[in-house]
Amino acid sequence: AWVVYFAGSQIAIQAAQLPAVIQVQIGKALAWLAAHGAAVDVQSVQSLVEKLLGSIGQVTSALGGVLGGFTTAFLIGVLGIYFAVEPDLYRRGFAWLLPAGEREHFQHTATVMGKTLRRLLFGRLIGMGVEGVATWIMLGIYGVPMAALLGLLTGLLAFLPNIGAPISGLLMVLVGFSGGTNMGIYCIVVYFVVQTVDGNIIVPMIAKKTADLAPALVMGAQLIMGALFGILGLALADPLVAMIKVMLEHRSKRNEAST
Numbered sequence: 001a002w003v004v005y006f007a008g009s010q011i012a013i014q015a016a017q018l019p020a021v022i023q024v025q026i027g028k029a030l031a032w033l034a035a036h037g038a039a040v041d042v043q044s045v046q047s048l049v050e051k052l053l054g055s056i057g058q059v060t061s062a063l064g065g066v067l068g069g070f071t072t073a074f075l076i077g078v079l080g081i082y083f084a085v086e087p088d089l090y091r092r093g094f095a096w097l098l099p100a101g102e103r104e105h106f107q108h109t110a111t112v113m114g115k116t117l118r119r120l121l122f123g124r125l126i127g128m129g130v131e132g133v134a135t136w137i138m139l140g141i142y143g144v145p146m147a148a149l150l151g152l153l154t155g156l157l158a159f160l161p162n163i164g165a166p167i168s169g170l171l172m173v174l175v176g177f178s179g180g181t182n183m184g185i186y187c188i189v190v191y192f193v194v195q196t197v198d199g200n201i202i203v204p205m206i207a208k209k210t211a212d213l214a215p216a217l218v219m220g221a222q223l224i225m226g227a228l229f230g231i232l233g234l235a236l237a238d239p240l241v242a243m244i245k246v247m248l249e250h251r252s253k254r255n256e257a258s259t
Contacts, residue, residue: 021145025174109250113243120242128158130202131165131194135172138190144183146175154194160234162219165195213241 091110095103132155139147150172157164169191176187221241225233 021178022171022174025178028177105250105254109247112250113246116242116246117239120239124159124238127198127202128155131155131158131168131198134194134197135168135190138194139172139187142183142186143179144172144176144187145179150175158198160222161238162215163222163234169195213238213245217241 091107094110095106098106132151135154136147136151139150144150150168153171154168157168172187172191173184177184218238218241221237222234225237225240227233229236
């Protein structure tokens with residue numbers, strides 16, 4: 001218990017320090033660009049940085065609330081257990097709201113949706129764990145500041161395909177350059193190594209057993225869901241697309257069988 005408390009307090013401290021470190025590094029980058037004759041709209045960049053720091057602040061403040069996070073995770077876990085133990089009970093309850101002729105089709109479609117969603121989320125959790133732990137270990141070996149926090153953020157952001165990896169990589173590189181050029185280059189190497197292993201080994205192995213989703217379709221759904229519902233929409237876009245795909249496939253098979 002003491003180890004968990006100590007680790008949580010250290011991550012909370014690092015989370016509070018992260019926005020300031022990023023702001024300093026972006027300021028140095030702007031100064032370097034200006035010194036080399038690059039035309040930079042400082043006000044626009046500062047506005048973008050403020051928005052970025054605001055988003056990072058939301059994430060890190062959420063990480064700081066360790067107790068609230070564990071409570072929410074516990075409640076979600078309990079809810080998930082209820083659904084997992086007796087899924088037929090909830091499917092039947094919803095099926096009763098449908099016409100009698102549609103209930104059997106709904107039951108079959110809902111069963112396949114459940115299997116697809118479980119596989120998708122299981123694969124996503126594996127990817128999150130691999131990216132987070134690998135990033136933490138590799139950054140910790142070199143002595144990069146906030147290695148634990150960066151590993152945690154990398155793991156959490158890995159839940160957002162196409163978007164999470166560039167954000168976590170940018171944070172990693174900015175923190176790395178705060179410790180010098182060599183450390184910054186090392187962080188770049190770590191980012192590409194982790195993403196290469198995840199993209200060429202982990203993801204293909206998992207994708208064979210989960211929904212085969214077109215990247216452009218997922219990204220389009222993320223843009224729409226993100227604009228409508230923010231970060232929650234980004235997180236739910238991929239599972240939602242998988243569910244819609246299953247529904248359309250079964251609808252198509254049913255239409256073909258009836259003709």
